[in-house]
Amino acid sequence: MSDSVATVKKRPHVVVVGGGFGGIAAVRKLKRADVDVTLIDRHTYNTFQPLLYQVATASLNPGDITWFLRAIRANQSNVRFIKGNVVSMDHEAKSLRLEGGVDVTYDYLVIAVGVTANFFGIPGAAEYSMPLYRRSQALAVRDKMFANLEEAAVNGQDRDLRIVVVGGGATGVETAGAFAELRNNDMPTTYPELDTKRVHITLVEMLPHVLAPFHPKLRDYAKKSLEKRDVELRLETAVKEVRPDGVLVENGGEQQFLPAGMVVWASGITAHSTVRDWSLPQGRGGRVETDEHLRVKGMQDVFAIGDVSVSPDEPLPQLAQPALQGGKHVADVIRRQVAGKSAPKPFKYKDKGTMATIGRSSAVAEIKHLPRLTGFPAWIIWVGLHVATLLGNRNRFATMTNLTAKYLFQKSHNAIVGETPPVVALKPVVVEARSPLRIESKSSAKKAAAKATAKKAPAKKAPAKKAPAKKAPAEKAPAQQASADEAPAAGETTLPFDK
């Protein structure tokens, strides 16, 4: 037995707060670095925000777009995960505190906590509108929509139903387009009790156009595509107040109240309020100010990347690519510093382009080295890139399967639904089924109608020679005899099953 004592050198500890695009990119790039990495997130999963609206509009499962953060250890052994909400930081002691009292010390700190909705102090917006940043928020939107529809289906549609989407950026356009398709394509089959002409999807935007960062031609395409889907566009319109039953808007100095069962907030972003307690220099929108290496201004070993970070000289768009590229860059800076190497070149964002989809086979794309695209080509690239960017093969397969099934089998009308509260009848309601309940496909309905016409009009029978073979339908098919008896009795309550 050797009597030598092994001295274990403590490796630098890199703490990454936030398991979004930026945080994950930084952690992965540190895989071969001589460091120990701790990833902290308030959730046990990563959320792929670009497809949150698909969860909100019943097209994807929440599990399709969320990824278990501890799974990062499958390919990387120098990382561990802690679930926690960072509430305060002490940069002198190089430590941070998690809600619940856990302290974590660091040698290098990467802040990648993203941003949240900005309600701009508009009365009622925070209380009554529904933002789309978290999985739980997307599920809340979906479940509220179905709760409203189920309620109207039982209590009768004595009023117009409206969903207001606030904000004509990519999220607002995508959400409004998806709601409109659900109303136009699915509701006539799934909610025959409701008159879809009285179901409105309204998109409110302060600017005179939607999709502001895009080329005017693409904005026009998106506008027309929304109008084609009967999205009611309220441009140059400001939201003044959100109330439990709708929104007060203003256009050209005139105010109008839009009654709505649901208001989705897709406008404006700001840093999380807790960042104020982290002793960091904050700039526009509360974002943390950084230098050319994404180091927090005035600090040596603290970095901020992605949506939460801003370079005062060159503010970047709050999109996935700046976060991904920023994460890789700071990991490179740390890796080189730990290895005693010189710093890399300053961070330079490579703009690869932007995309937004409006609905089925409709999208706009500005991609580097490609001409501006609209319609199906833009849409198919949008689908491919989103699926490829998801984390985890299971999520890629599941999302691809769900999106493909939705595209190919649109007539199945199979929405992804969750829990809705019990429907309370506002006045006594009795629902009586027709006996027997008959739901017909279009072709069988046509055949039945043709037979009924033949039965009603014996004078127009085929020539006598051919007639003997053609028995009266009632004799031939007892089941059809029953259907002939289906006429509702006077006063019978019937639902328009075959509307």
Ligand SMILES: Cc1cc2nc3c(=O)[nH]c(=O)nc-3n(C[C@H](O)[C@H](O)[C@H](O)COP(=O)(O)OP(=O)(O)OC[C@H]3O[C@@H](n4cnc5c(N)ncnc54)[C@H](O)[C@@H]3O)c2cc1C
């Ligand atoms: C609805 C929607 C649609 C979008 N669509 C697109 C799109 O199509 N294309 C595109 O490029 N971009 C899109 N974006 C923007 C894109 O998602 C963001 O730019 C990107 O997620 C930023 O990455 P990030 O790493 O900075 O932050 P995020 O991805 O937001 O990750 C932040 C992480 O930090 C965690 N966190 C927050 N606070 C704390 C705390 N106190 N303690 C611990 N953990 C914390 C969060 O749980 C989260 O996991 C969209 C955003 C939204 C909301």
